[in-house]
Every structure is written in C-alpha cells, then in structure tokens.
Amino acid sequence: MYNVVNYTKKGISLKLNFRSGSAFASKKAREYLKGKKPEDIRSITVIRHAAIGDFMNIRPFLIELRSFFPNAKVTLSVLKHYMYGIPEDLIDELHIMHRYKEDNSKTSLMQRLKEAKTLPAQDIIFDLTDSTISVMLVAMSKAKLKIGYPYRAVRRAFFDIATLRSDFVVEAQSVLHMLNILGAKTASPLVYGLDVKYPKLDEKRIVYFAGASTKNKCWEEEKFVKLITKMSLVYPKYQHVILQGIGKDEKFLNIYEPLKEHENVLLQEVMSLEKVMHFLSASRCLVSNDTGIRNIGIALETPTIGIFFHIPPFRYWPREEKHDCVFNVEYTSPAVKDVFLSTSNLIDKLYEK
Numbered sequence: 001m002y003n004v005v006n007y008t009k010k011g012i013s014l015k016l017n018f019r020s021g022s023a024f025a026s027k028k029a030r031e032y033l034k035g036k037k038p039e040d041i042r043s044i045t046v047i048r049h050a051a052i053g054d055f056m057n058i059r060p061f062l063i064e065l066r067s068f069f070p071n072a073k074v075t076l077s078v079l080k081h082y083m084y085g086i087p088e089d090l091i092d093e094l095h096i097m098h099r100y101k102e103d104n105s106k107t108s109l110m111q112r113l114k115e116a117k118t119l120p121a122q123d124i125i126f127d128l129t130d131s132t133i134s135v136m137l138v139a140m141s142k143a144k145l146k147i148g149y150p151y152r153a154v155r156r157a158f159f160d161i162a163t164l165r166s167d168f169v170v171e172a173q174s175v176l177h178m179l180n181i182l183g184a185k186t187a188s189p190l191v192y193g194l195d196v197k198y199p200k201l202d203e204k205r206i207v208y209f210a211g212a213s214t215k216n217k218c219w220e221e222e223k224f225v226k227l228i229t230k231m232s233l234v235y236p237k238y239q240h241v242i243l244q245g246i247g248k249d250e251k252f253l254n255i256y257e258p259l260k261e262h263e264n265v266l267l268q269e270v271m272s273l274e275k276v277m278h279f280l281s282a283s284r285c286l287v288s289n290d291t292g293i294r295n296i297g298i299a300l301e302t303p304t305i306g307i308f309f310h311i312p313p314f315r316y317w318p319r320e321e322k323h324d325c326v327f328n329v330e331y332t333s334p335a336v337k338d339v340f341l342s343t344s345n346l347i348d349k350l351y352e353k
Helices: 027-033 052-057 059-068 109-116 132-140 153-158 221-234 253-259 273-281 292-299 336-350
Strands: 023-025 043-047 073-079 093-097 124-127 145-148 161-163 205-209 239-243 265-268 285-289 304-307 323-326
Touching (some): 027 145, 043 059, 043 132, 052 059, 052 292, 073 132, 132 145, 132 153, 145 153, 205 221, 221 253, 221 336, 273 292, 285 292, 285 336, 292 304, 323 336
Parallel strands (some): 124 145, 205 239, 285 304, 304 323
Antiparallel strands (some): 023 161
C-alpha cells in the first residue's frame, strides 16, 4: 500500500535490545515478548488525543505499525472535540473519549472511566499522548503490553515499556522509537502515505498562513504584510496566496487589504480539508506559524518555512532539504528579513536553479 519495506522475517521473534538508561522495560514486558513474533500480534490500540497536526505527525508511525504487525487490527483512541483529520485510511476502529460536555464544561471522572472501559482488550497499547486522560486509559486497559513515553518519571509505573521523548528529534520520528525498541527497522525519510491521493502538480504558488492554535504563536500580521510584499516583487511569476482558516480570527483581511492591488497576491477563502490538502500538495512552498496547517504541508511533502518563537523548533522540524525553520537564539519574534531570506533561499534552491 505504501512505500515501506516490511523488515520482519517470518519466524523471527520480537526481542528488546537497548542500552540501560536509553529506555525502560519491565520484567513483565520481557516475559511477554519471549517467543512472540510480529505476526502473532492481533490487536493494537494507539492513543492520540490531539488535533489535526498531531494526526499528521503519527501517519509514519501508523504506516510502520501496520507493516511491522501485519495481522493486527488497529484501533485509534481520540477525543471527541479533536476528530478533524483522523487518519481513517490507516486504522480499523475508532475509540472516542470526551474531555468536554456539549456545554463545554469538563466531563466527570466517572464518565471518563466509563468510556475507558469501552476499549476492548488488546495485545499492545501505545500511548502517543501522555496526558492525564491517556494515562488513565492505559491504566484501565486490558492490554497485555503497554508502551509509552511518559515525560514524568512517576508515570512510568503505568507502562511495561517506555522510550525517551526528545525535544531535539522531530516528533514524527520520536514516536517511531516505540517500534524501534521492538526491532522494527523504520524508513528514512519518513513516509506519510499521502502522495497517491494528493499528487504533486507543481503550481507556481507560495502559500502563507498566519494563524495558530494560540495568539502568542502568531507572527505579527504587519510582518506578514512586509514579507508578502517583498516576496511578490522578487517572485512576480508566482502566485502569493494568503490562506484563510476556519477560526473567526483567521480571515487575515488586515494582511490582504494592503496587498490587494498586487495582481499576484490572492486571498483564498476557507476550503474543505480535502480541498486544502489538494491545494497545498500542488503548491511550491508554505510559510506558516507553528500550527496544524504546517504539519499538513509536511505530511504532503510540500516544502515549508516554519516561523518559531517562544519555543524551540527542533521537535517540529524535519531535517530535510525542503523544510526550514526561522528562529533566533533568544526565541523572540523573527525579523522579516530573516523569514524572507529563508523562504527565498528555499525557493531558489528547489526551483530556481
């Protein structure tokens, strides 16, 4: 289905192999894996209680998971208010938890426990979230093997195997360590499996998205205006598209209005997720804050420029030629000239040789 090699050999047993201190495995885990082969695993649950960008990040994990455990039925546990962009093509079943009620108040512990009990028994459960709800779900589950990457040492008690989660390795790669510890030889570069459904059409188009999950992650709108002004003049044969988001504050009219006289600057109104995927896949570059749209671009293998401040970018930055991040050592808002330089260098290197 995807360009991923199944590296397991029939008859070869699963075996833990790691240096002390680089991961953790209980005696129970070692006993369970004795003589166990990847094809023996029949049911797996993956917990990912997060938004669309995080669903994109786990596509390589799910692809590798299905390759390594070819006979396993895969259930994905999600939160009801975060179901946009679920990787339905890579799973067999959904398990849904509620963090909030319809009136936006938090659900009770009793309701959460009740929903946790609806998760069927499985051979392995992977927690890719490490939240209070996900750890509770792990604790309540009837999984024979529980794998996660708890940030807090105290949470390690809920898992049979725990890998370290580095802030200096891109997250999509970091979660693969949970498979590597079992012996999976995962692909590099990462495979997202979207290239057939969303083919590259190579339109001369640069897309700009100025939104983010929180306001403090948003680069200043006036800086976007200056950036797009300069980019539209330096690259006159390109379309420079300001992409609107679904949020009330993601219309970006303050960015578009000063630029609307530029013939090659366009405002793209809200599209369905399906249309956004096709649109970004056919674009040459996406310039964006740290947000789900950027993760969609990465999953589509569209070149991206990420604008970062307040937090380091390393966990969200695939170290490939087609992706760059703009930040400074003080983690303050980057200068327009730096974002322009990064974007123009990427365009020139990939397309204007």
